[in-house]
Amino acid sequence: xxxAPPPPPxxxxxxxxxxxxxxxxxxxxxxxxxFDPGEQMLHCDHCGHTEPMAGAGPWEGGLRELDFDAAMRNxxxxxxxxxxxxxxxxxxxxxxxxxxxxxxxxxxFCATPVVTDTGAHRHIKPRGLVPFGLSExxxxxxxxxxxxxxxxAPNGLSDYARKGRRMQGIYVPYWTFDADTxxxxxxxxxxxxxxxxxxMRDGKMQTQRVxxxxxxxxxxxxxxxxxxxxxxxxxxxxxxxxxxLPPWDLSQxxxxxxxFLAGFRAEGYGVDLPDGFAEARQVMDREIAKAVRFxxxxxxxxxxxxxxxxxxxxxxxxxxxxxxxxxxxxxxSYRFVVNGQTGRVQGERPWSAWKIALAVIxxxxxxxxxxxxASQG
Numbered sequence: 001x002x003x004a005p006p007p008p009p010x011x012x013x014x015x016x017x018x019x020x021x022x023x024x025x026x027x028x029x030x031x032x033x034x035f036d037p038g039e040q041m042l043h044c045d046h047c048g049h050t051e052p053m054a055g056a057g058p059w060e061g062g063l064r065e066l067d068f069d070a071a072m073r074n075x076x077x078x079x080x081x082x083x084x085x086x087x088x089x090x091x092x093x094x095x096x097x098x099x100x101x102x103x104x105x106x107x108x109f110c111a112t113p114v115v116t117d118t119g120a121h122r123h124i125k126p127r128g129l130v131p132f133g134l135s136e137x138x139x140x141x142x143x144x145x146x147x148x149x150x151x152x153a154p155n156g157l158s159d160y161a162r163k164g165r166r167m168q169g170i171y172v173p174y175w176t177f178d179a180d181t182x183x184x185x186x187x188x189x190x191x192x193x194x195x196x197x198x199x200m201r202d203g204k205m206q207t208q209r210v211x212x213x214x215x216x217x218x219x220x221x222x223x224x225x226x227x228x229x230x231x232x233x234x235x236x237x238x239x240x241x242x243x244x245l246p247p248w249d250l251s252q253x254x255x256x257x258x259x260f261l262a263g264f265r266a267e268g269y270g271v272d273l274p275d276g277f278a279e280a281r282q283v284m285d286r287e288i289a290k291a292v293r294f295x296x297x298x299x300x301x302x303x304x305x306x307x308x309x310x311x312x313x314x315x316x317x318x319x320x321x322x323x324x325x326x327x328x329x330x331x332x333s334y335r336f337v338v339n340g341q342t343g344r345v346q347g348e349r350p351w352s353a354w355k356i357a358l359a360v361i362x363x364x365x366x367x368x369x370x371x372x373x374a375s376q377g
Contacts, residue, residue: 034263037132065314086121094236095268108168121268129319139323139338146345171319173233173269175276183308188215190300233269244346
């Protein structure tokens with residue numbers, strides 16, 4: 001790999017990375033502006049003033065990858081690091097960035113009360129992000145439609161969600177990894193053939209075709225280039241929720257600009273780079289195994305061993321948009337997430353006991369009627 005620049009000063013030194021504050025006061029009235037997903041501009045809710053997005057930062061001209069090996073040796077350039085003020089949720093563990101003027105709030109992921117500005121999070125800067133494409137109103141409508149389409153969901157929850165508190169727009173951290181892989185494998189190729197066999201059936205001798213597989217030892221090599229293997233860098237939401245959010249259209253990614261964060265929250269990554277790469281390797285290994293099976297060919301494949309060399313590993317820290325709602329309804333907590341780009345919804349499945357009871361009763365009645373009709377026939 002290309003030799004990295006000399007190591008930066010100690011990260012414990014306050015001057016290493018200034019604390020970032022993502023505030024954008026309105027030029028007309030001084031109120032904080034927010035990024036408007038519909039207008040794709042900064043908008044002041046106080047006076048209505050709008051401003052176009054500022055030009056790209058130091059990454060203008062494309063999203064350059066960072067060297068994974070340099071990061072593992074703590075040799076990333078100082079300008080790739082930043083420190084943000086965060087609040088750590090004692091319930092779900094999320095590290096959330098809040099506005100400097102906010103002193104107490106609720107965790108947007110689980111609705112647990114938190115005290116803001118409880119620590120600092122020094123991390124690798126985001127290199128790119130996908131801006132919010134849906135407004136809060138559109139996200140709430142998507143969630144309400146999803147709730148309304150669920151079987152046996154309590155009616156009151158949909159009404160409560162529609163009229164409840166505003167949803168929170170969160171930029172959720174992800175890692176992307178690129179890598180070049182060369183894999184040698186040993187296995188077997190299976191070829192299906194058939195044999196005739198005579199058996200006694202119903203007192204008569206009959207001939208059957210029996211399937212057999214002939215296995216032939218094989219070995220070979222495959223090469224795969226991986227681009228933007230996406231790994232969630234957050235543990236604050238159930239995996240069942242986050243796994244259902246893709247697909248993401250990363251072709252819409254923009255170079256990171258703090259203006260995109262205006263009016264939204266940003267979560268610090270809770271999955272460190274080495275753990276993120278370990279998860280990415282699992283994704284790569286599954287794809288390599290598919291390539292090996294294709295290379296073996298035949299009707300069946302057995303893989304005995306795969307030895308993979310990985311090189312030219314690069315990565316990015318990126319942010320993807322998610323609308324989050326956390327509600328307490330009749331003593332139960334419900335969490336919902338909406339893909340801020342596509343409107344795809346996932347959440348904790350609510351159930352209505354009386355709807356289930358009515359369905360069971362109706363089913364028993366239908367079964368009884370069918371049985372009665374059959375007995376009269």
